[in-house]
Structure formats: structure tokens, C-alpha cells
Amino acid sequence: MTDALTSAQMRNIEQTAIDGGKVTGLELMDRAGKAVVKAIFETWPDLLNAPRRAGILAGPGNNGGDGFVIANRLRDYGWDVEVFHYGDIDKMPPDAKVNALAFANAGGVVSPIIPFEGRDMRFADPPTDVWIDAFFGIGLTRPLPEEVRAAFLSISYERNWQSNKLVAVDILSGIDADTGERLTEFPLKPDMTVTFHAPKIGHLEGEGADWCGQLIVKNIGL
């Protein structure tokens, strides 16, 4: 596995490629989101047999933008997709906003994450086959907001009763990408983390190493 990067090193690699005209941020986000979907079908090929249901937990930044790319892609496969957005589409960074608007304008369901509050997800009907954690990636700077922690807690009840999957985009939200420190604790380990270009320090150090599930590193052409 190639050397682990800090979030600053990753941003520098991305920005150098963008500044050099090799790729745009939007293209990188598109590749990242599609790489997550590819990793899902490579890991659980039976999910390809029939359209399923996905819950996308999207945050306010570009990690959330990846989540909307994934939402659009899974809808292309005929999946029933609902995005639970901690954030405001209008305030998202430009690349993320493009993908969020594409989802919303195509009739995609975007809900606030409040529905999870106190909701007993153990008997959710229909159950969600795959949860995508796209709340926060390498831009996490502090412990998670309480409503985000509560959403994760509700889903952890459901996961105890349903055999659904949790996939973390880039890194499990709540883990510091530069140290592996869990800035917020919740009882939900992902089945898989899909990161881009190279592992980050937070995937290999501290508690982060135990809170990845299967770590998949996908090339996004950098």
C-alpha cells in the first residue's frame, strides 16, 4: 500500500492537478463517486441482481458532493435512493452543488436528517440495503454535530436488525484524517471505506485503523 497522506498533502496533489489543467474538481468528484459505486458492486456483486434501496448521508462540503454523485449513479441503476442532507444545497461548494442540483432536479428525494430523531429504525420498511456515509471527509475539523451523531445512532439500531451495509466515503465521518482520532464516538463501524489515490494517515493510525472496515483505495487519475 502506498505511503499514507495527510489531508493537506492530498489537497495539494488535487490542487496541483487542477491548476495544471490536467483535470477539474468536478471531474475528480465524479470519478470519486463512481469509484465508490464500483467498489460496492465489486465487493457485493449480488447487489447488482436487483434494484435496491440506498440511504445517502450527505454533508455540507465536497464529501457530501461525492455522496450526491453516488446518489445519481445508483439511481441510474434503478435503485430507490434517498439523500439525508446535513447542509444546504445552495451553500455547498460549487462542484458539490452541481451534483446535488442534478440529483434534486431529476426528482431525487432530499430529506433533512431530522427524520432520524428518535425514529426506531429496527423495523424500517422498506429496509435500506446500503447506507453511504458522505457527511464529512478530510475536511472534518471538530466533533460531529449532535444531529449527525443521532442519525448515526438511529442507523446503528437498524443495522443490528437488518443486514444492510455501511460504506464510508473517503473516511468514516468523525475520524480525523490526519491522526485517526475519533472526534465523536458512535457504535457504527463501516463495512467498507473507499478512499481516493492513497490511504490517509487517519486510516492507519490511532482508532482510525479500527474504524475503516475493509479499506479500498481507488485511483481517480491523479
Ligand SMILES: NC(=O)C1=CN([C@@H]2O[C@H](COP(=O)(O)OP(=O)(O)OC[C@H]3O[C@@H](n4cnc5c(N)ncnc54)[C@H](OP(=O)(O)O)[C@@H]3O)[C@@H](O)[C@H]2O)[C@H](O)CC1
Ligand atoms: N476536488 C476536490 O476537492 C475533491 C474532493 N473530494 C471529496 O471532498 C472531501 C473534502 O471536501 P471538503 O469540502 O474539503 O471537506 P468535507 O466535505 O469533509 O467537510 C467540509 C465541510 O464540513 C464542515 N465541517 C467540518 N467539520 C464539521 C463539523 N464537525 N461539524 C459541522 N460542520 C463541519 C466544514 O465547515 P467549516 O465550518 O469547518 O468550514 C465544511 O463546510 C474529500 O474527503 C472527498 O470526499 C473528492 O473525493 C475528490 C475531489
Ligand SMILES: [K+]
Ligand atoms: K465520510
